[in-house]
Amino acid sequence: MLQISTGIKGLDRILCGGFIAGSSVLIEGSPGCGKTTLGVQIIVEGILSGEPGMILTFEQFPEQIYRDAARFGWDLRAMEQENRLRVICTSPQVISDQLLQPSGPIYQLIERLGIKRILIDSFTHFQRITVEETSLRELMFSMINSLKRMGLTVIFTKEISLKGVAGFEEYLVDTIITLSYQETPTEGRRRLIEVLKSRGHEHLPGKHGFRFASDGLQVFPRQAPVLPEFQLFQGVLKTGIEGLDDLLGNGIPLGSNVLLCGPAGVGKTTLSLQTINNVLQDSSRKAILFLHEESPEHIFERAESYGWNFRELAAKGQLIVSYEDFARVDIEEYLYRFNELMQTHSPSIVVVDTLPTLMHTVSHDLRLVTEKIARLTRIIKYHGCNSFLISPSLYGSNQIGRFGVEESLCDGVIILGTESIQGSRKRYIEVYKLRNQKHVTGRYRMEITEEGIRIFYVK
Amino acid sequence: MNLIEDRVQQLLDSIGSSVVQSSLVVFFYRNPGAFDTTEGLARWVGINKYEVEPALEELNKTGIVKKMGNDLFTIYTYSPEESVLEIMDELVAQLTAMPAYSKEVDNGQRG
Numbered sequence: 092m093l094q095i096s097t098g099i100k101g102l103d104r105i106l107c108g109g110f111i112a113g114s115s116v117l118i119e120g121s122p123g124c125g126k127t128t129l130g131v132q133i134i135v136e137g138i139l140s141g142e143p144g145m146i147l148t149f150e151q152f153p154e155q156i157y158r159d160a161a162r163f164g165w166d167l168r169a170m171e172q173e174n175r176l177r178v179i180c181t182s183p184q185v186i187s188d189q190l191l192q193p194s195g196p197i198y199q200l201i202e203r204l205g206i207k208r209i210l211i212d213s214f215t216h217f218q219r220i221t222v223e224e225t226s227l228r229e230l231m232f233s234m235i236n237s238l239k240r241m242g243l244t245v246i247f248t249k250e251i252s253l254k255g256v257a258g259f260e261e262y263l264v265d266t267i268i269t270l271s272y273q274e275t276p277t278e279g280r281r282r283l284i285e286v287l288k289s290r291g292h293e294h295l296p297g298k299h300g301f302r303f304a305s306d307g308l309q310v311f312p313r314q315a316p317v318l319p320e321f322q323l324f325q326g327v328l329k330t331g332i333e334g335l336d337d338l339l340g341n342g343i344p345l346g347s348n349v350l351l352c353g354p355a356g357v358g359k360t361t362l363s364l365q366t367i368n369n370v371l372q373d374s375s376r377k378a379i380l381f382l383h384e385e386s387p388e389h390i391f392e393r394a395e396s397y398g399w400n401f402r403e404l405a406a407k408g409q410l411i412v413s414y415e416d417f418a419r420v421d422i423e424e425y426l427y428r429f430n431e432l433m434q435t436h437s438p439s440i441v442v443v444d445t446l447p448t449l450m451h452t453v454s455h456d457l458r459l460v461t462e463k464i465a466r467l468t469r470i471i472k473y474h475g476c477n478s479f480l481i482s483p484s485l486y487g488s489n490q491i492g493r494f495g496v497e498e499s500l501c502d503g504v505i506i507l508g509t510e511s512i513q514g515s516r517k518r519y520i521e522v523y524k525l526r527n528q529k530h531v532t533g534r535y536r537m538e539i540t541e542e543g544i545r546i547f548y549v550k
Numbered sequence: 551m552n553l554i555e556d557r558v559q560q561l562l563d564s565i566g567s568s569v570v571q572s573s574l575v576v577f578f579y580r581n582p583g584a585f586d587t588t589e590g591l592a593r594w595v596g597i598n599k600y601e602v603e604p605a606l607e608e609l610n611k612t613g614i615v616k617k618m619g620n621d622l623f624t625i626y627t628y629s630p631e632e633s634v635l636e637i638m639d640e641l642v643a644q645l646t647a648m649p650a651y652s653k654e655v656d657n658g659q660r661g
Contacts, residue, residue, distance in 0.1 A: 152594075153581040171583070179583040182590030188623055196585070196618060196627075 092291060095244065098136020099129075101301070101310030101427065102268075105286050107293040110266055112207075113242050114290070115235045117214075117260055119249040120270030125282065125301075125308065126248040128163075129270065130210040131156065132307040133246055135165045138175045142207035145200075146178045147186060149216035153178040163307045174204055183217045187230060190237050201241060209238060213248040214260060228259040235263060265290040271298070275452070281421065284310055300423040311427035327528075328439060328477045331369025332362065334546030338522050340530040343503065346475050347526065348468040350446075350497050352482045353507030357518060358539050361397070362507070363442040363479045364390070365543040368399040370439050371409045377438040378410050381429070383417040383448040397543045411436055417448035422463050425449070426470065433474045441471060445481045447493040454494075461496045468500050491523070502526040507537070520546055557633070558640050561612060565645065570597055570605040572645045575614060578628035579642045585627045614638075 094108040103109045110116055116133075118126045134144035148156060156178055160167045170176035177200060189197045200206070211234075217227055231247075238245045249260055251269070261267055267287040272280045283298040301310040327342030336342050343349060351359045367378045382390060390412070394401040404410035413432065415425070433441070443449055446464070453459035464480075471478045480501060482492045491498045491506065498504050503525040509516045519534040536547040565571045573595045578584055584594065588606060592599035606626050609615045616629035630638060 153583050177583055178581075179585050180581050180594060181584070181586045182593070185586055185590060185625060196625075 094292065095142070096136070096140065097133050098139065099132065099308055099310055101299070101312050102284070102308075104312045105284070105295045105299055105310065106266070106289060107295070110244055111291050113239055113244055114265040115239065115245045115247070115263070116266040116268065117247050117249055117264040118268045118270065119251050119260075121251050121272070124270040124272065125303065126270060127151065127156070127212050128159065128303070129268070129308055130212055130246050130248050131160055131165070131167075132163070134176070134208050134210050135160070135167075135170075135307075137208040137244075138170055143175045143204050144208040144210070145176070145204075145206045146210045146212065148178065148180050148212050149183055149219075151180075151212065153180050163303075163305065165307075177204065177206075183219050186211075186234070187217070187220055190230075190233055193237075198241070201243070206243060208244045208246065210246045211248070213250060215248075215250040224259060228263070231260060231263055261288070264288075270301075273298070300421055300427075302421075302424070311421075311424040313423055313426075324475045328370065330362075330366040331372075332365055332544050332546065334535070334548040335362075335520070335544075337550045338520070338531045338535065338546065338548050339525060340528045343477055343525070344527045345477060346472050347502040348471055348478045348480060348500075349503035349505055349525075350482055350492060350501040351479045351505050351507070352484045352491055354486050354509075355483055357507040357509060358537065358544055359481045359483070359507055360385075360390075360393070360444055361539055362505075362544050363444065363481060364394050364399065364401075365397070366479065367410065367440060367442065368394065368397075368401070368404075368543075371404050374407075374409065376409065377436050378404075379432055379436060379438045379441045380410065380412045381441065381443045381449070382412065382414045383420065383443075383451075384445060387412045387414050397541070399543075411438070417451045420449060420452055422450070422453055422459075426463065426466055429467065430470050433470060433476065437474065438476055440477045440479070442479045443467075443481060445483055446497060447482060450494070457494060457496065460494050461500070464494075464497050464500050498524065503528075508534075510534075554637055554640070558637050558644065561634075561637070561641055562644055564608070564612065565641075566648055568605060568608075570595075570601050571608060572648070573597060574602070574605055574609060576642055576645060578615060579638055582628045585625060587623070587625055591626060 093112040094110065095112045096103050096109040097106065118129055120126045131146065134146060137144050146156065157167045167176060167178060171178065189195045214231065217230060221227060235245055266289045269285045269287055271283050273283050275281055282301050284301045285298045286294040295312055297313055299310060299312045301308050324345035326345050328345055329336050329342040351363065353359055367380065370376055371378055391401045401410055405412060411432065450460050450463060453463055482497060484490065484493065491504060504523040506521045506523050509518050518537045520537040521534045522530045531548065538545045565575060574591065577595050586594065588603045589599050591606065592602040606615060610617045613631040613634045615626045618625045618627065
């Protein structure tokens, strides 16, 4: 059994490798959800990997298909000139007739060009021939068998049935992909893709986000809730901050997620930046900074004010900065890309600044927040990385994290705050929790100096 | 007038006066993968099939479209002969510039 790539990385992952070569695929969805674009992309990606393709269109003018494809950088006309593609506009009646003629022009063309993938857009138009379901079913069955006999992978699009019951098409094909929308309170409409069936191979169940990027559809599979069993990492990551590693019991155990909380202006970001700077003094190490409030430029300037040259670290590729406006974050897409970045760079430490802003789009639902933070922390742990997840707390609140769930999901909690001592406000730090490590308890004075953070604790 | 101009003019004289033929030529030129019956092509260009049928017959005679199949099921496809293919750019440019085409034809085929 040969699985062929769809050419869309995320979709291949959902399909656990791609389609089976020579199988039939149904892409269904409501108008405007991207059925034709997905179908065309699968054809184009096939062509780019050496599998010539054919597009049969019953309603959309080829000229429109060429134009829409050009938006994604696919030059279909050039592919046709190179005999790697044919876009044919025709009627269902013609295709139905051609099926009875294995020596007919369409089949001759398929053979002559060595077509391997064919898109039929859309099967719904066969209702022009008959609306009688038994006849339509027979027609589709013959068409699939006829094209499969020639070794083609057949992709049908279909306008979605509003009846809420499976159409006969769904029983005949090997794979079903459904495209849909979801209304969300904060993000507007999210595009979703779901594989409902994949005969002969596994697939990741559930709905996954996708969007139209400049080079076609990008699919963001939801990571399985439980990642493969991760190992326990031996050793610690030293922050290099005077007094802090001693408070932590010699450093932070590898693979730990540490929640860094406290009200605004107490030094949470500074402590994170200083740790990154210290860790990256070892040129073999990397760090990723995920920003959702302050811009990278602002952060670079702030680091520079302490003498930490983040621009140089970024230029050397040791520091990777990812900035995304929190109001636009699609958390599923984010987690997918987060995992990709972790895989690509294998950082020693990541900082998320801040956790509540990252969770903004799901903050209306505590169950979602819990699930997303749990997945985020598991991804970090899976990669054996350490993290600081920054979470500003509200003044006067007894709650540690903003949501009340993050402290139990994280391995460690460091609280930064201020207290009034003899009429003057002083900063303090407290290691509130640190799993698998004997740490020092209690509050200790902390100052932010010109060189960074200094903690007044002597072992 | 050179040979190409001469040939374009000849075709313009026979096709240009018919909005139906002009529409079909432009449609086939812009969608060269078209492969359909009279009824199907009538739908693509948005013109009554009874007007499309004789127009296709004429275009078949000029060598711009090719007729396939039999009396029961006839398919037309864009298959200009070499001598016609080399003048299609110019022919379509002139056809689409003609007032009869631009005023009367707007059936979506121009994308």
